[in-house]
Amino acid sequence: MTSSSTVVVASPPTAFSGIGWHAHWIGSEPASGGSPTSLGAIETPAPFHRTMFRTTVTLEAVPATVPARLTADSRYVLIVNGVEVGRGPARSQPRKKRYDEYDLAAVLHEGTNTIAVLVTYYGHPTAFWQPAVANGGLGLDAVLAFEARIGDDWLVSDDSWKAHSSTAWTSPSLEGLEGVPVELVDARELPVGWESPGFDDSAWDTAHRRPAFHIGGFGRTQPPTDPYGALLPRGTAPVGGQRVTPAEVRVSGKVTFAGAPGEHPVTRVSAALHEHAVSSDPVAVFPVAVPSGYGEATIVSLDFGRVVVGTVHLALQAAEGTTVDILYRERPHSADESESFSIPRTGARYIARGHDDRFDAVEVNGMRFVHLLISGGDAATVIDSFEVQERLYPHTGEAFFRSDDPEIDALYRAGIRTVQCNAQDAFTDCPTREQRAWVGDGVVHQLVHLTTNADWRLARAYTALGNSPRYDGILPMSVVGEIESSGGYTIPDWSLHWVHGVHNLYRYLGDLDEIRALLPTVEGILRWYLPYVDDRGTLADVPEWNLVDWSSVFVTGRSSLLTALWVRGLNEFAELSLFAGNPGAAQWAAGLAAAAALGYEDFWDERRGTYIDHIAEGETQAPASQAAGATAIVSGLAPRSRWDRILDAITDPSTLVVRSWIGGDDGAYDQQKIADQMRGVQRIDWDADREVVIAEPFYSYVVHDAVALGGRAGDLVTLMRRWSQFLVDGYDTFGECWGWGTPVHGWSSAPTRDLVAYVLGVAPAEPGFASVRVAPALGTLGRAEGAVPTPHGFVHVSVDGDAVALSSPVPVVFVHADGTEEALPAGSHTLTL
Template sequence: MKQEQRKWRAEWIGDGGEGGARNEWRCYRREFELPEAAAAAEIAITADARYVLFVNGTLCGRGPVRSWPAEQSYNTHSVGHLLRKGTNTIAVLVISYGLSTFQYILGRGGLLAELEASLAGGGSFAIGTDASWETAQHAGYDRRTPRMSCQLGFSESVDARLSDGGWTTTGGTGAEQWKPARTIGRPGCDPWPKLVPSDIPSLTEEPVWPVRVESLKRVRPVSWTTALDIRNAMLPDSVGHANPVAFAGYVAFVVRASEAADATFGFLGGFGAFRGFGLNGQRFKTSEMEGQLPERYARIRLRQGDNFVWLETLGSEHGMGLHFGIDCDVPFEIVSPIAGAGVDGESPFALIGPFATRTYVDYQEQEQSSPLDDYKGFGGNKELDAGAFEGFDAYARVRDAASADDLRSLEDWIRPFPLELVATDSVFGKSVWKRSEESRPVPMELQAVCMAGPLPATVPAYPDGDTEFVLDFGKEWSGYIRFELDAPEGAMLDFYGYEYMRDGWRQDTYILDNTLRYASKEGWQKYESPVRRGLRYLMVTVRNASRPVRLIGVQIVQSNFPVAEIGRFHSSDPLLNDIWEISKHTTRLCMEDTFVDCPAYEQTFWVGDSRNEALVNYYVFGASDIVKRCLELVPGSSVQTPLFADQVPSGWSSVIPNWTFFWANACLEYAEHTGDREFARRIWPQVRFTLEHYLRKIDERGLLRHRGWNLLDWAPIDQPRDGIVTHQNAVFVGALRSAAKLAKLAGEADRGIPFAEASETLAQAINAFLWSEERQAYLDCIHADGRSSDIFSIQTQAVVYLNGIAEGTRKERLAAYLVEPPREFVQIGSPFMAFFYYEALAALGRYDIMLDDMRKHFGQMIEYEATTCWEMYPNFVENRPNPNMLTRSHCHAWSAAPGYFLGACVLGVRKETDGWSRVRVAPQPGDLKWARGAVPLPSGGRIDVAWRMEDEAGSRVFRLDVRAPEGVEVDLVAPDGYEPRMRLIRG
């Protein structure tokens, strides 16, 4: 990362508390007098965790970019055009998560900002955060909303009646209760010892309108819903990390019914530790309930008065809450089973336990075994018994409890469930579970909501029901929901974003609460969400409207790393053209302040994914800064593990060795792509550091053994958590070779020699111990007990071939497997793995097989109207818990391989020297008749290619035109068997 460059005048400020409050939306503001207009001005700003910056009421910045607390990033925003002579206002909304996510490590909450302006008449003006600023908790945001997912922060519920945004403007303080801000410390104070300027530009903000109203329904909601953060209730200290935890315990409450009635209990989210519930002494296991996982429903009979309920939680959880609800025709209330509790703003729920807890760290150096690991819910298969944990007898007695009185003997285990961990409502629950729904034709007047014009769309209103309509944005997008409407006071608009629907079936996001609730004030109003979301479809449900609601528009403010679409591809095959387009769009959506895996579920920078994403980006957009930023973020995880984490910066201390190895490869590829020797010198010590630690894990046979997450592909290959995994050893060979080459680029070739030698030694060990003479293939693994795997996969053969480990007849055998994969081998399960398969096919020269594979697998996506690339192939049972479900994420940049290979292979553009000073253009037509396109150059400009196959007087002619900038040497190569007609054009 860059070193600190700024001499700060400002101080960190907060609200005077300890900071880092859970799901807090805090306002800061400062009015000031400017003696004359500004010629130029900028605000340098950072916050813990996230900020939205306003100057005189105009939103002009978001941030900060993700970073490690030890090197806190700050952004700089130009604001001179927003300042005026006289009174001005800087206002900042700071969002504090109060827990660690996959993008953020828990800090303490706070704001640091300063304005520097050059005045039009000369002179300067400066102001920074200090005790003269005001602060207030935002009056409109509900802090009791559920987590969006274990990877992200919180969903959003805002009440415009309580705060209308007036606090961001001069003279308007809104309804907030303001007080002086408190100084936390000077820049350099804990937990932010170093401040580092962002090394990338601000992300784009491009309004995107929906293309159609897809459906319209009259719906009736279920009676009551909520969501419980059981993880943080069971393990309060878990807010400090995002590692998986496991626990055994219960949540109890009483349903007080006005009269006896039938009711339905619904459990709706992806909370994996839920095992069932009890009602008045009767037990309902999840396996016995109705519905398809993860939805579960139980039809029950409530008696008049009190009905005692317990929810059993046993198992592992990463951070999702339990969304559930009750639907009933008679009035009821939820009350506490603890005598005297649950009143005066207290929670109506009780926590029983935890009777046992377990926290997991995903790498060998810190993972400690536990007797619990043998039991169900904690990773084993053994049924719980008295030896599982102290308090098992009390745990078992809860299952027999038929009333709150039966809990009296368990007083030591019972306490109120914290109210802040109980959602006021579950918008997700009400969006996916309705008492009734009736489809209605979409009137043309409502389609006006999709039109970029002043004509408002009136939302139909129905007696005794709510109005639900679904907007289709035509493609997946990633950004911020924005809307403008005229509504009565108290109307409720629930927004729910999702990625996929087909023939009336909707793929609900059970492990993602992708919702926003907006309660309106009276009249015309605007709102723009500060929470990033990914979606194609947006369900909008209008509730409690006393008069019709009119919408001028609902938009997604598309936000991504600013890139130009320099790369192009067009060919005689329309299917391949469509495949290239979805690869491009996918990669763009997954370029935020780092590469991310997906814009919806996670928005996480996965280190291994980004290697492939960087290559696609090189050929489509040509951006280099984002790649360097990603590569330089990774070593910051050394505070968690010397093996480097698989997603950064993150509260989940997780390692996938292959992801670190792919990072080492990507460091070399970036240095070669850009010719940046200074980068090689800076990053080489970090590559050396982590690979040296991996070499310490080589066993007596000379093979790498790792206990942890040994992943390569989402497929049933044999990649156990403990053992010697062949694909991992093969990828390690390649990473060691990359390290040796990187050392040479860094000017330390001698220090790279041990890595080159280690790679050859490891390759020899792979050939000695991981080859099956009987099957004439490399086995998937050797298990921890010494047992050789009986599973053989294409994945293993592909990476062994790709990393140059097999020789002679073994190499020939692997080549035959790649050309015609044996049916008995495990087949490729994800487009991510297809990237390495295509690399191997390219090394074999079998471009025809590559194109056919693209047509088959990516063509299937096009058949299902995909606008982005799926995370998985729907080939395996593991990938299809529902027959309609084709993949989890419908937009995943690790899957965008065609964006690279169609440019590198079909157009045939590849670098011959570092920095692309010399380029080779050798198209591989396959069965195509013609193709044309462009590939960006890292120093600017591009290579334009157009080729065509022709028959001319009985000869097969290959016409190739290439346009390249001056100063770039270009070698033109025609395919074998064709008469070349080639031209190099400059300019």
């Protein structure tokens, strides 16, 4: 039967019309003022702080629906009658600020209801937030806009609300690669039950309306206002998940600890772990009683058995002043490890009030291991519970893949879990160390969503969020956060992967209006490279950080890799331009690609049957990589007659070597290698005349594209087994690189996409899945089956030996083993492969 299941490709209609709001921007203090004549004045933002807002509403009856929407600068937690309703807003550039919608009917009741909102203002850019350019009234501290329609009436944020800027929360400054805020909570400063009905807020200040304070603002306090512009709906699903508890809990004996109370919690816990061993005998269940008191401390270590991502919730009984310092780790702590900057410095601190003690984290963190250092107070402490509320983008629908090989099936599941751990309000690199939305990394996450998730909204949001070009047309390496905010150097080739993401949307979704809106940015990226086109049509001496891959590839001088990635982008732009009805733009791109093809011949190594990485100072260089050979194929620069030789050369296990300019043998970034590269030192410690540097997990998506394009999709079953090295010691996610890096890195998830698009062989035959191409290539598998989302429903395919059964809601182009194609109507079919 043809599947009729729904695939979510667009956002649901909003309950609110227009861009005008009834709500007012409100804050805890009056606007900072300033002079309307001081155009371009630089405002100083407030430091990190959290503000609590409250109001009440009395209802004679609760309507069937109570639509509400809100946003905040920087982040909010919405609580209605003591029940958390949601968090947000989703990350975005300040002038593309998002809001969230909720139906509050289920949490309201007859009588008096309490609306409470906790708003965090970060003060300085983080990994996922960048400040707005302030105007004297907005963009300087915590502000909120809230409105709800209750029957014919409106409940809006205004100066009838109460506000309290709390001293309970602080956060240490971020340094180096740290981009994830660390929460410090002194519960003695935090009023109990402030978010619940019945709390007496009479001592709180009245909230203040906040105007847009500039010459064109006219004192307006209702959105849309500068510096946020027209507020936009979230456009993606709310995150959620299960509450998870540790698989193991271990407790140390009393330890002497001399750490200063004011130190960073991560520093304090790390120092204690270096000095003291934790019991090897796990405690069975909570509650856990631990000794503590003045001059002594206890370490409690937790293992969740896998990396989990969400907010920490700790319930405890402790004496007033007892300090719980918390360290989140993705790997076990080692007393021998050097304090590499790549190790996450994420954690928290909770200081007990002596009653009603509970730490409910606001910040989302990824962790497998958690270490608690409990010190101070004058009595023993009881840990009643420690849980993580997972906050992940939902993976929905009936998509699946299974085969007769458990190892391969585990890879499929691991890619889904890895991407889900790196999918909240955007696709991120890792949930532990950074949580940054890198514009190159996300293309792999996007492909996993398009092939396994019935909800494609985050796959579309990836291109929308990344559509934030620098003034010269290139994209920031990471969008929304301190990197984009700085406006500094970028990774130019990351923009080319984003271009590929636009092409993916064209193939899978086929939304003409969406593609037309993105094309100007695509063209701007491609034009950014024009000054670096040499007289041979190839790219040379491209500045900034040309990463390409963490593997040891060469991009200096004339670069085959950068040229081929650029030409792939030119070809995709040409196809998109024809789709959008702009043949002139397509002709421009095709002309540049043809000119590059002539000069690209200079990189061909006839002896080895593949392409070298680069030409330096007019001399061809020996190093060749998987990346160079594969990109020559996917760009179309390599003639079809060479593909077999190239694939032989770059997949021969006897000549492949793992090398990285950045990674070390100790499982972390190698700071010496990084320092060398910054000085232009790249040491070849392999046989460059014979050996080929294998791509790291990220760029393997391009390598696998080339293998499939070359008619060897069945070989991917063998090639992807390398990823099994990550699935050990309880980890069920893919790591960053071969032998080093974080253990849950979204960019490594290509095998999941491969199993759907290449092994099962289900991909769009026309834009938007107007028809589907089914080309099974099982390789060493004897049996495989699965369901794949499309905008029209699910395609089901089952292959057992030569027997194929499939059902599709759209016409099918079926590709037999010998390459012949058979056209089939929508519906169910049984065939012989």
